[in-house]
Amino acid sequence: xxxxxxxxxxxxxxxxxxxxxxxxxxxxxxxxxxxxxxxxxxxxxxxxxxxxxxxxxxxxxxxxxxxxxxxxxxxxxxxxxxxxxxxxxxxxxxxxxxxxxxxxxxxxxxxxxxxxxxxxxxxxxxxxxxxxxxxxxxxxxxxxxxxxxxxxxxxxxxxxxxxxxxxxxxxxxxxxxxxxxxxxxxxxxxxxxxxxxxxxxxxxxxxxxxxxxxxxxxxxxxxxxxxxxxxxxxxxxxxxxxxxxxxxxxxxxxxxxxxxxxxxxxxxxxxxxxxxxxxxxxxxxxxxxxxxxxxxxxxxxxxxxxxxxxxxxxxxxxxxxxxxxxxxxxxxxxxxxxxxx
Ligand SMILES: NC(=O)C1=CN([C@@H]2O[C@H](COP(=O)(O)OP(=O)(O)OC[C@H]3O[C@@H](n4cnc5c(N)ncnc54)[C@H](OP(=O)(O)O)[C@@H]3O)[C@@H](O)[C@H]2O)C=CC1
Ligand SMILES: CC(C)CCC[C@@H](C)[C@H]1CC[C@H]2C3=C(CC[C@]12C)[C@@]1(C)CCC(=O)C[C@@H]1CC3
Numbered sequence: 364x365x366x367x368x369x370x371x372x373x374x375x376x377x378x379x380x381x382x383x384x385x386x387x388x389x390x391x392x393x394x395x396x397x398x399x400x401x402x403x404x405x406x407x408x409x410x411x412x413x414x415x416x417x418x419x420x421x422x423x424x425x426x427x428x429x430x431x432x433x434x435x436x437x438x439x440x441x442x443x444x445x446x447x448x449x450x451x452x453x454x455x456x457x458x459x460x461x462x463x464x465x466x467x468x469x470x471x472x473x474x475x476x477x478x479x480x481x482x483x484x485x486x487x488x489x490x491x492x493x494x495x496x497x498x499x500x501x502x503x504x505x506x507x508x509x510x511x512x513x514x515x516x517x518x519x520x521x522x523x524x525x526x527x528x529x530x531x532x533x534x535x536x537x538x539x540x541x542x543x544x545x546x547x548x549x550x551x552x553x554x555x556x557x558x559x560x561x562x563x564x565x566x567x568x569x570x571x572x573x574x575x576x577x578x579x580x581x582x583x584x585x586x587x588x589x590x591x592x593x594x595x596x597x598x599x600x601x602x603x604x605x606x607x608x609x610x611x612x613x614x615x616x617x618x619x620x621x622x623x624x625x626x627x628x629x630x631x632x633x634x635x636x637x638x639x640x641x642x643x644x645x646x647x648x649x650x651x652x653x654x655x656x657x658x659x660x661x662x663x664x665x666x667x668x669x670x671x672x673x674x675x676x677x678x679x680x681x682x683x684x685x686x687x688x689x690x691x692x693x694x695x696x697x698x699x700x701x702x703x704x
Pocket of ligand 1: 398
């Protein structure tokens with residue numbers, strides 16, 4: 364690998380996944396530029412460029428001399444701001460691709476999401492050839508679909524731009540700002556007593572180091588003759604687990620009680636829909652954000668696990684951290700969220 368091919372940029376590098384990726388890249392000898400709307404840390408060897416990815420000029424400054432771009436930026440899935448998702452995930456990604464072409468970037472690795480095929484019904488061992496969700500449950504999913512299509516379509520060997528999309532699922536690990544904090548907050552408010560459905564639904568959760576491993580592996584495998592050009596790849600822990608066992612392991616690990624009482628799925632989903640509609644109707648008067656959104660209820664009550672066999676075959680992917688170890692490392696990293704802390 365040449366010196367210039369080790370110069371990369373991480374868009375969204377201040378975020379949860381982005382920062383883990385930056386740390387690993389530095390350890391592997393890459394020179395890293397971070398482009399993000401905020402700067403959340405400082406690290407030797409990293410140049411920060413603060414800006415909005417919808418701003419092409421700002422991107423062009425950050426992409427000077429860069430041959431590889433990881434695109435890991437997105438508004439938080441919990442947001443309900445349709446215009447923001449469309450602006451950042453669709454128009455913004457279009458701008459990123461334009462800037463990459465103008466700056467002479469050779470490879471773009473997108474962090475997509477396995478949920479681009481999830482529409483609230485069971486997915487068991489889903490492969491990448493499943494169709495995109497026709498009725499995406501939320502704006503996050505809707506715009507992640509368009510984002511992935513844009514990036515894969517931009518793959519053009521003649522023009523010298525190679526692209527690939529990595530689809531992780533349920534990323535967790537130290538510094539995650541959503542899964543563990545939302546879970547603990549719900550438990551502290553006394554709302555984690557119930558299991559939605561019969562509790563047998565299997566789900567993928569992916570330790571952050573495995574996603575980072577998949578992203579770097581795909582970048583290093585991305586060459587004109589490689590089968591991965593212009594394709595999407597599921598990257599998970601490859602260890603589907605019962606959703607409620609996973610939640611209970613984290614809760615119990617942090618000193619909270621595991622959920623015990625079952626509630627029928629359709630009842631909770633119906634209530635979540637109703638609450639979501641109410642929150643839309645009442646938002647000019649009172650701002651309230653329901654914890655149990657239709658998307659979260661679907662994720663908590665349905666099967667959604669994916670096959671990684673394409674990534675194993677085309678790029679030799681294998682998880683580097685097992686689920687049990689990942690849960691232990693995650694629990695240990697949140698002393699401030701322990702019961703009674
Ligand atoms: N977490 C998960 O379980 C999964 C995540 N993904 C994908 O992985 C990627 C990373 O997710 P994650 O690390 O969890 O998310 P984070 O929110 O932690 O990181 C995203 C980063 O992008 C920044 N950002 C948002 N909008 C812009 C913008 N307009 N211009 C520049 N930077 C911006 C965010 O800033 P700010 O915080 O200020 O908004 C944040 O620093 C995303 O693409 C997400 O869709 C896919 C599957 C699962
Ligand atoms: C209140 C409880 C029923 C659930 C608490 C945990 C949830 C906050 C998380 C469980 C599954 C997670 C998940 C995502 C976000 C956090 C959860 C809903 C994603 C939507 C993040 C973005 C993606 O691309 C897909 C993820 C699927 C799993």
